[in-house]
Amino acid sequence: MFSATPGRPVPGPYRSLFADRTFRRLMPAFALSDLGDGMTVVAVAWLALALGPEGGQGALVGIAVVAYVLPGALGALVLGRWMRRLPARRLLIADSALRAVLLGAVPLAHAAGVLTPALYVGLLGASSLLHAWGKAGKHALFAPLLSDRQRLAANSVLSTSLSSATIAGPALAGLLLPVMSPVWIIGLDAATFAVLAVQTGSTTLPPAPASGPVTGGAGQGLSLLRRRPELLGLLVVTWLFNLAFGPVEVALPLFVSHDLGAGAELLGAYWASFGIGAVIGGLTLGVAGRLPLWPAVLGIIAGHGIGMLPFALTHTAYPSLIGFAFAGLVYGPYSALSLTLIQRRTPAGSLTTVLAARSAVLLTASPLGAGLGGFLLDRVGAPAVLVGCGVLMILIVPAGTVALKTAPRARPALEPATTTAMAPTER
Template sequence: MFSACPGRSVPGPYRALFADPTFRRLMPVFALSDLGDGMTVVAVAWLAFALGPEGGQGALAGIAVAAYVLPGALGALVLGRWMRRLPAQRLLVTDSALRAALLGAVPLAHATGVLTPAVYVGLLGASSLLHAWGRAGKHALFAPLLADDQRLAAHSVLSTSLWGATIAGPALAGVFAGVMSPAWIIGLDAATFAVLALQAGRTELPPSAAAPPGTGGTRHGLGILRRQPELLGLLVVTWVFNFAFGPVEVALPLFVSGDLQAGPGLLGAYWAAFGSGAVIGALALGAAGRLPLWPTMLAIIAGHGIGMLPFAITHSALPSLIGFAFAGLVYGPFSALSFTLLQNRAPADSLTTVLAARSAILLTASPLGAALGGLFLDRTGAPVMLVGCGALMILIVPAGAAAQKFHGVRRRRHRPSPARAERASRAA
């Protein structure tokens, strides 16, 4: 896939994309880092279960999952004055180096016997402080290099790498968890970020790609989002969608260990099934071309919610495995569609600040959902939590459709008729 001369068997959009040498050079290390993050999907929650007190494992798992993501929103808002001056490449390298150092401290603290729940949560939280800026740099890095018709394919490949890692990463973590502590799996993730920081720092970019991202801060990015109703509506719907998915990351490990009486291997199989479906969905989008935004987004959310409903069946893993794979299939195109819309609508010199502002908002959704889910998990049970997440996703669809219709009607009411516009032009 990363060969220097993409063959004619590769679809046209991807063939042109992989002809770019910078994309070919960086994409393998992105995939390696995604693989490390895929392993932490299992390792972070599983290590929290091992460290948590009896009867409070769910709460600690929710806090750990939140700590692994939520401080990135704070970093996007508080550190914007300094981070916005850095080019996209430097943002990516700085975030990767920080995560490599702090996540690498987790296995060291475990080996020396000082890995308490507080130390664990603190290291996870500090490692995510710059992650909103790192993600913004990753997606903004290629914007000056690619033509407009290549961006959807590029984001589809990035999404495919992420979901491909969701196949292999949890499966590897499930195997490794049988022979080593989850703390060392997090250490492997730290090593992948170290490789990413080294390779991204060594890669020479054209001047247009290495230029600073602009003068606006995160508040400037938020202002751009507020002024464009389409982007603002997409942001709100995505936030609620991510919030509804947050408890899944906490409830799924407990569903596997408690209701199914299985180990981390089956947990890895669930995430692998989800990732397999997402890879197919993401690649299909890149080859399909343009799709109507709002109908596609709402259909994705509804399909994802439907895929969560089989978790009500607790005597066998097969129905929920199939449902989770279907949820991944429909979710696969979501990220690529969102990032492509942002790149097409946001001003080029403010792209990283807009992406960082978007990440700052969205990074609060899933962790808050995970933290709340962890608090209720010990009282309600994993199957109820998982099915409830699916039901909430399904409820988002009519609410989003109604809001979109209301906005369309309001926009038409405020749009002047042709006759009125002509009279106003003559009067002027």
């Protein structure tokens, strides 16, 4: 169990997590791989722009973004028979090793002169095949060792690491792209996953509290979600939210390069501004008191949508940079809120399968949105797509409010993430 140092004052909800040697050992590896993924937010799209044919660059960016995430949903559904039997640590190792090998093949293919758009998309797709299981393993790794009150703080740390990588990763990629091909940045991402696989494999976890056997694959996880209206409603709203955000990853590079006439440095600045906001929002959640779940969720979605509206202004980057930072600020707590609720409501033996099922469903949303964004870009332009994403997010709020009023009522709030000595996980 994770516990605070005996007899030592606890100034905040995060101290007991970092007082534990295991968490301190693994968290830097998580942060490093998050940084690598942050760099590929820019590099994957920028390489697609370089490889795409004239007039079809937007379509290839959309296909590349889709390929980088969508096969993970297929892997969650098809491979559940084998993957569900693996403990969380092995799931994380398997995903990290696969991504290290296949993303590492991108710069090797480039060096050999054989990197075509088709091979590029194929390598991106194959690298994501186990990613739903890897994400499930990452979030299930510590959950059995944490008390109910500690999970929100731990999820805030993990989500803040992602948000911090959204600051540093794109900014670092923007600095490197003038002197380095995006293929080598993707190679650096592969190296970070290799480090994560090795570090996870060499770390001994403390024994988890006894729990029931692991049951079901992703299909069983979906069945469990359907039997819990609160979790199902959260999944549907999150899917729509991700769908609305999907076109942003495709439209933003073209907005920067075509509408503003700028380079990768500004694209990195956009993602960095979003990440700065998300870090502030995510860390604030960790010290917050009780939060009404559904008002918080719907408020986050509405606020994110409002932050997208300044992309209508194309004469300067400043309004949209500020709006994107605001979108990140309100988005920051979202992942920690939703993951903490799932960990609380799900039996320990089904946690990885439920998380994998959730990832499988959500992984279809952003690629679908990205594909639609790529289709629309050559017809209405990047500013219209970006503003349209914000409008769609705002429209999700009244639909979610109606669904909330008609669904069975459940406990609406999350407990504060206080830092106390760890007790056995509540079931």
